[in-house]
Amino acid sequence: MAKISFExxxxxxxxxxxxxxxxxxxxEHGLIPGDSPELFNLSKPKLITQMSKxxxxxxxxxxxTNTFGGNRFMLTKYNQGGDVFGVNKAAAENAKKxxxxxxxxxxxxxxxxxxxxxxxxxxxxxxxxxxxxIEQIEGMKAGGVDAVLVETMFALDEAQVAVEAAxxxxxxVMATMxxxxxxxxxxxxxxxxxxxxxxxxxxxxxNVVGANCGNGIxxxxxxxxxxRQTTDLPMLIHSNAGIPGMEKGNIIYPETPEYMxxxxxxxxxxxxDIIGGCCGTTAEHIREIVKVIKN
Numbered sequence: 071m072a073k074i075s076f077e078x079x080x081x082x083x084x085x086x087x088x089x090x091x092x093x094x095x096x097x098e099h100g101l102i103p104g105d106s107p108e109l110f111n112l113s114k115p116k117l118i119t120q121m122s123k124x125x126x127x128x129x130x131x132x133x134x135t136n137t138f139g140g141n142r143f144m145l146t147k148y149n150q151g152g153d154v155f156g157v158n159k160a161a162a163e164n165a166k167k168x169x170x171x172x173x174x175x176x177x178x179x180x181x182x183x184x185x186x187x188x189x190x191x192x193x194x195x196x197x198x199x200x201x202x203x204i205e206q207i208e209g210m211k212a213g214g215v216d217a218v219l220v221e222t223m224f225a226l227d228e229a230q231v232a233v234e235a236a237x238x239x240x241x242x243v244m245a246t247m248x249x250x251x252x253x254x255x256x257x258x259x260x261x262x263x264x265x266x267x268x269x270x271x272x273x274x275x276x277n278v279v280g281a282n283c284g285n286g287i288x289x290x291x292x293x294x295x296x297x298r299q300t301t302d303l304p305m306l307i308h309s310n311a312g313i314p315g316m317e318k319g320n321i322i323y324p325e326t327p328e329y330m331x332x333x334x335x336x337x338x339x340x341x342x343d344i345i346g347g348c349c350g351t352t353a354e355h356i357r358e359i360v361k362v363i364k365n
Contacts, residue, residue, distance in 0.1 A: 085343060085344070088130060088308060089346055091351050092121070094350055100114075111157055126168055135177060143184040143185055159210070161213065163213045165177040188228060204239065217241065218244070222283045230274045246279070247271075265297075269300060279306070280294075280344070286313060298342075312350065
């Protein structure tokens with residue numbers, strides 16, 4: 071049977087289940103805090119495939135590649151700036167292996183912030199930034215991704231440039247920003263509201279918009295409501311398992327799968343088309359999403 075494209079699957083209006091945390095999972099499997107997760111794509115490919123498989127086995131329709139910091143600026147800090155294409159291609163291939171040829175399982179290329187600012191706030195031109203994202207996406211395409219997700223963005227211009235880069239390569243692109251609650255409401259670190267981000271990203275050409283990280287699920291429900299009131303585009307929400315705290319020297323995320331279960335259903339009722347987890351979420355969280363969304 072011919073594979074249904076990710077884009078066509080979105081258009082069916084079925085609620086899709088995404089995966090859980092990448093960084094949290096890798097830290098539990100040997101990643102030292104401060105090291106580059108992306109280098110595991112080359113040094114520990116089977117581990118990356120195992121991570122993707124655990125999420126697929128839990129019921130995820132899609133998993134993200136281990137490429138959040140896979141751009142030239144970030145990889146240069148780990149002396150891997152010359153192999154951006156190879157790192158991203160390997161990441162996509164590692165995740166693809168976890169699908170076991172199942173055409174209903176999708177691999178989505180993760181694109182995080184570069185750590186740099188576009189002029190005049192920073193020293194990188196818009197053209198340079200776009201080239202950096204194109205380089206990363208070309209590696210993902212060669213590895214076989216079904217779409218890309220520009221995620222955890224707080225600078226609107228950087229998010230827009232990443233979307234433009236994906237569109238220039240004819241790639242289906244989703245874009246999410248991270249908002250935190252302050253005295254005047256929800257804003258990114260650079261002062262962008264959910265409504266503004268949604269309108270601007272839609273105008274730039276994003277096929278799916280939304281939010282991820284920075285919040286527990288209760289705040290994410292509010293953010294989703296704001297986004298849905300602003301656009302009819304498909305929406306993606308990746309919620310943290312709460313705000314992390316410390317317990318006996320370990321980072322603890324307080325929102326259990328049981329706590330988040332009914333709230334996952336609320337996200338669906340708000341009109342979220344893709345529901346998954348961010349920091350602190352596990353395969354158990356994904357199983358609860360599947361129970362309340364798919365069943």
